[in-house]
Ligand SMILES: CC(C)(COP(=O)(O)OP(=O)(O)OC[C@H]1O[C@@H](n2cnc3c(N)ncnc32)[C@H](O)[C@@H]1O)[C@@H](O)C(=O)NCCC(=O)NCCS
């Protein structure tokens with residue numbers, strides 16, 4: 001079985017790309033969804049989060065606005081939160097990979113925002129980076145209306161710079177052009193995964209800068 005890593009900064013278009021891969025029939029591990037489950041009603045991470053940020057959990061339900069505010073204004077809290085969440089995500093990821101292997105999958109996708117930062121790229125056969133101009137990234141996240149400009153900066157500061165990510169990518173998917181162009185690039189990627197030849201991977205690579 002081969003593992004495709006899928007990563008990119010906040011708002012760069014990971015979910016959109018993951019959806020296209022899923023539609024093509026690939027099994028996708030979604031790290032953000034796993035975090036949401038751990039932090040959902042009576043989620044496994046809630047007791048530890050309640051100790052880390054008193055008042056953030058009430059009646060078994062997390063107030064994300066309170067947690068977001070605490071984590072993004074105090075690096076110590078964010079570090080504590082990551083120490084709670086990341087080992088649990090790693091375990092869920094290992095279970096996902098194990099199950100896919102047992103089921104005889106040829107390729108699976110790991111959609112992980114912090115793929116490089118957490119070293120998860122080491123278990124990947126190829127890594128895809130989704131990318132768009134920085135101004136578009138900020139605009140997209142602002143438009144979602146959940147984060148303030150300062151909170152967006154705090155998240156981006158915790159992530160590897162886009163240029164460094166692009167340098168480490170086997171394939172770059174641009175989401176700053178048109179949706180049509182993104183779809184075309186994903187199609188080239190799917191062809192390379194099926195075909196496996198160096199020429200097909202070279203055609204799927206995208207621009208290095
Ligand atoms: C800080 C929290 C409460 C903000 O919640 P919110 O609902 O506003 O955002 P959401 O979870 O949808 O995250 C949006 C994006 O932010 C980025 N992001 C989230 N946490 C982090 C982090 N610690 N470091 C870098 N980027 C992060 C990711 O790209 C993610 O896709 C939440 O993201 C969280 O609990 N983060 C810690 C867990 C973590 O590291 N997640 C990253 C994926 S494993």
Ligand SMILES: Nc1ncnc2c1ncn2[C@@H]1O[C@H](COP(=O)(O)OP(=O)(O)OP(=O)(O)O)[C@@H](O)[C@H]1O
Nearest residue numbers: 009010011012013014015016017140175178179182
């Ligand atoms: N190729 C594209 N063309 C046009 N718009 C796009 C494209 N890809 C993504 N977008 C838009 O950009 C926004 C962010 O994309 P998406 O939610 O996929 O990002 P993400 O990387 O998963 O973000 P996060 O890290 O915050 O979870 C969405 O509103 C989406 O519609």
